[in-house]
Every structure is written in structure tokens, then in C-alpha cells.
Amino acid sequence: MKDDALSCPAYEAIQILQEKWVLHIISTLLEGPRGFNELGREIGGCNPTTLAQRLERLEALGLVSKTVCSVMPPRSSYELTDSGKELRSVIEAIHNWGKKHLVALPLVQIA
Amino acid sequence: MKDDALSCPAYEAIQILQEKWVLHIISTLLEGPRGFNELGREIGGCNPTTLAQRLERLEALGLVSKTVCSVMPPRSSYELTDSGKELRSVIEAIHNWGKKHLVALPLVQIA
Numbered sequence A, B: 001m002k003d004d005a006l007s008c009p010a011y012e013a014i015q016i017l018q019e020k021w022v023l024h025i026i027s028t029l030l031e032g033p034r035g036f037n038e039l040g041r042e043i044g045g046c047n048p049t050t051l052a053q054r055l056e057r058l059e060a061l062g063l064v065s066k067t068v069c070s071v072m073p074p075r076s077s078y079e080l081t082d083s084g085k086e087l088r089s090v091i092e093a094i095h096n097w098g099k100k101h102l103v104a105l106p107l108v109q110i111a
Helices: A011-019 A022-029 A036-043 A048-060 A088-101 B009-017 B024-027 B034-043 B048-060 B088-101
Strands: A064-069 A073-082 B064-069 B076-080
Touching: A011 B024, A011 B048, A011 B088, A022 A048, A022 A073, A022 A088, A022 B009, A022 B088, A036 A048, A036 A073, A048 A064, A073 B064, A088 B009, A088 B088, B009 B024, B009 B034, B024 B048, B024 B076, B024 B088, B034 B048, B034 B076
Parallel strands: none
Antiparallel strands: A064 A073, B064 B076
16 A cells, blocks of 8 residues: 555545445436435436445535435435535546547446 | 436446446556556555456456566566546546545545
8 A cells, every 4th residue: 555545635535436336426416416216216226225325425525415305204305515516527537538438348348 | 227327438437437446446557557466555455356356357348458477477567558548537637636625534534
């Protein structure tokens, strides 16, 4: 491990973003606030327990904020904070790279 | 799931990059070619079996190339292909975001 790895913000940023579904969550919330179920449907493949854990962690990190609407049953809405929204440059770079380099790849290699 | 998710290069790019250690591997190889053990040491925390699997997958995707030197014992060197090197914009965006937003966070939240 690099000597400065544990205190290096670049290393820590990767640690956060490499957690499965986190990039998908951020990519989806960049389009606007989402309810919990709606977010799960749009991401696809992430079970509700994992999604709840990821959102809780992103909230703790100050990247996502949660609003609970006082209707019955209560509904939660999730949106990116200003820090979270600044991940747009990361998601855009990933999308641009994907469009340029993945269109030629057979899907079987990616699945 | 979005209707076009399975055939969307942006979605697929996230699927590839969210796999644990992949961003670390790419970030390290952007600094130059590395031997297997050297790469493992620099990344830190990734066991050799997982590292070998990730490298094999990145090779299959055409992002990493492997050169085997015919010395005894044989040594492998890994480097990014042109497609892999173009992930520099993604890694730079992540690093820039980390430097701006993570310095103020207590480490306990990230570990």
C-alpha cells in the first residue's frame, strides 16, 4: 500500500466510489431526486437491503440527503447534496469513455 | 431497470469500473507498467487471487495488456492499452473530487 494511501483523498475517493451500486446511485440521482423504490427500479439488480445500506453510507458521507414526506405510508426521497452533485464530472467522464470504447465490445464480455 | 440499461455503454462502463479494485488497478497502471506483486503492494488490501481475476477480466475487455518476460521464474508485467489509458479522465475527475470534498471528512466515516 502506498505510504500515503490511508490519508490520500484520491485513494479514499476511489474507496467510496468502487463500492458496488454507488456509481449507479449517483448517476441516477444526478438526473434528479428519487424515491427509494423508484431508485431501485431505475438501477436494476440491487436488492433493497443493499440499496438502503448504500444510501445510509452516502448520507453519512454527506453526498446524499434524505427527505421523509409525512404522508401515510411515509415516503422517502433522496437527492444529491452539493458535494454529491460535483461527482457529475466523474460520471460524465465514465459515460464518455463508455460511449467511445464499449460500443465495439461484444456484450458477452461485459455481462 | 432502464429499458436500455443492458445495451447502454454508459451503464456498462459503470458495471466494469464499480468492480472492487478495478479503479485502484487503473489508477496505479496510469503511472506506468507494473509487475504483479508490485501492483498488489501499491494497491494494498487486494488478495492475489482477486487481483489475478481482475487483471484477467481487464485483459479480456482490452483495457490491460500482459507481457511475460522469459526469465526464471517468469515475470509478468501489466500495462494499460490505449483504451485503458483513456480512463485517465475518469481517474483525474475522481482524484480532483476527492481532494476537494474529502479532506474535511473524518477518516472514521470513510474507512
